[in-house]
Amino acid sequence: MKTDLTNYLNSRLKIAITLAGALLCNSTFAQSTKSVIDAIVQGETNNSQLQKLAHELFDGVGPRLVGTPQMAKAGDWAVDKYKSWDITARKENWGVWRGWERGISHIDMISPRVKSLEGTQLAWSPGMGKKTATAQTIILPDLPDSTAFKNWLPNVKGKFVLISMCQPTGRPDDNWKEFALPESFAKMKAERTAMTTAWASRIKKTGYTSRTLPIALENAGAVGIISNNWSAGFGVDKIFSAYTKKVPTVDIGLEDYGVIYRLTESGTPPTLTIHTESKELGEVPTFNTIAEIKGTEKPDEYVMLSAHFDSWDGGTGATDNGTGTLTMMEAMRLLKKFYPHPKRTILVGHWASEEEGLNGSRAFVEDHPDIVKNLQALFNQDNGTGRIEELNGSGFTDAEGFLTRWLSAVPDTIKNRIKTKFPGSPGGGGSDYSSFDALGAPGFPLESLNWAYGAYTWHTNRDTYDKIVFDDLSNNAILLAVMAYMASEDPEKTKNIKADGIKWPQPVKANRRGGLDK
CATH class of the missing domain: 3.40.630.10 (Zn peptidases)
Known part of the structure; x- marks a missing residue:
């Protein structure tokens, strides 16, 4: 009887020691964890x-x-x-x-007035060496189909080609929402949606995509490709890749792109000079x-x-x-x-x-x-x-x-x-x-x-x-x-x-x- 009681007490003692050890271990880990985390926060x-x-x-x-x-x-x-x-x-x-390594860029309008333009040559745009291209601008036209575009294509020779639509506003939507009359905001959005759809159709009817069109234009003798990839905020554009192999592709900021687009559209195309440098590094x-x-x-x-x-x-x-x-x-x-x-x-x-x-x-x-x-x-x-x-x-x-x-x-x-x-x-x-x-x-x-x-x-x-x-x-x-x-x-x-x-x-x-x- 005494032996059974001793064994029972010993087993209970072992359990108690194990539980105490576990609790101590958990407590030690909790203290250690708190110490490390506190040090991280303070550090x-x-x-x-x-x-x-x-x-x-x-x-x-x-x-x-x-x-x-x-x-x-x-x-x-x-x-x-x-x-x-x-x-x-x-x-x-x-x-x-x-x-590839980006070099300097100079993008200027020299007529009908002088203005340095905000712009960026796109990544992997070909370099121009010591050359500077001076030419007038031309807008990608809205033509019935790819045959009509092929017939028009020789017109780009010696020109900078504008390949992006002219945005109806440079204000972000939250600015319109805060200040515009509701009917003005709705009118602008409807106009912009229609313009965006029409421009996508204009590109599609050339028979090319946004990737292949710049190559077709440079092969036809364009001296440069000009785009505006507006990012829907004040003064901000997306800057991605060029697809041209021989002539520069530049993104011009919305405000300046609008100027040269409207001048071109009104029949008085401006003259631009573009000099961009870059190096191909193999x-x-x-x-x-x-x-x-x-x-x-x-x-x-x-x-x-x-x-x-x-x-x-x-x-x-x-x-x-x-x-x-x-x-x-x-x-x-x-x-x-x-x-x-x-x-x-x-x-x-x-x-x-x-x-x-x-x-x-x-x-x-x-x-x-x-x-x-x-x-x-x-x-x-x-x-x-x-x-x-x-x-x-x-x-x-x-x-x-x-x-x-x-x-x-x-x-x-x-x-x-x-x-x-x-x-x-x-x-x-x-x-x-x-x-x-x-x-x-x-x-x-x-x-x-x-x-x-x-x-x-x-x-x-x-x-x-x-x-x-x-x-x-x-x-x-x-x-x-x-x-x-x-x-x-x-x-x-x-x-x-x-x-x-x-x-x-x-x-x-x-x-x-x-x-x-x-």
Whole structure:
């Protein structure tokens, strides 16, 4: 009887000791977690490096068009910056691209009056060497069909051809909505819709597309192609690619484009002079920039931060996706300082050629199946300078459990502004997390407040340092550092179970020879 009682008491004592140990362990982990998170918050609040990084990247290096010397310089800058923080980093080549370097541009109207015009040569526009083209303008006409256009085509010889419609207003819709009479606003919108439809028909009836038309015009003897790709805001245009091979293609700002269009249409075409310089650099290597803090307990499992490094070059790519880039760099700096020995390996991917089709991240998932297979989570941010306001589960049924758990550790002032969407849906190709989702790996988008991103900075000539909201970036850096820390510490590996009823995207191969003949 005594022996039975002793055994019973011993068993109860063992249970009590186990429970006490678990409670102590949980308490110790909670204290440790609070200590690390508090250090991250204070480190960013009191010693943020974001403004310094922004100045060095946007003012010093500038835009980062894939294949340009500025993109190569940016990669070297990032690697050096990481190494200064004692973080391992490298440029990882994955293909080649058409090398090109932007030079100076002079675009002027010299009659019927003198005016320097606001304009930008499009990316990959051919250089003019030391030549300057001086010519009158001509508007792409509205003709019945492709035969009539073919007969008209010789008229472009020796002319600058205007290939965009003349917008009825340069005021954004919110300005009209605030000040106009309702009937005036409705009238303007109806007129603009009709004009847009008519201009699309005008292009179609030539027998060419917006891509092939400039080539047809230069082959017919045009000395330059002039467009206006208005972005629906005051003084802002989208700046994309040129398709011409021999003559310059320039985008002229809405205000100035309207002047030369109306003069041409009224029968007094102005004379313009255009001098643009650029260099073709042949085949150049293209790369992702990767940085790593090695895991101590599970080094072959990975937490990733993600943002694309390349940009269009009408501005300096500050909010697309310079702010995402700096957020991830700052989060890595904070992690290395306050969490230098993570359980899982923490990686950051700064992708190249996102703007031409997610090629950098697609190459990465093709080249690193081990990382894709063992990915705990990837966090991607790519839509401007604003505070992150939504976390999407990307179609994984278990995401709600672990993302909610990790988010719970984030300071209330940040997490209480964040909405969650579960199970959400996988990326279909809009940003680099899509490359991971397509392979069933957990890539999650972090959506930000708009800050008029679509009209004013996305792919525009106004995407510059002055549009950055640094308080929002600091919030984002804290959020990413804490989420990466929690994902690294989590004792469970994510299972990544796809939700029923969701059509999953298929993987797409990376283009590893961009802008080059096959």
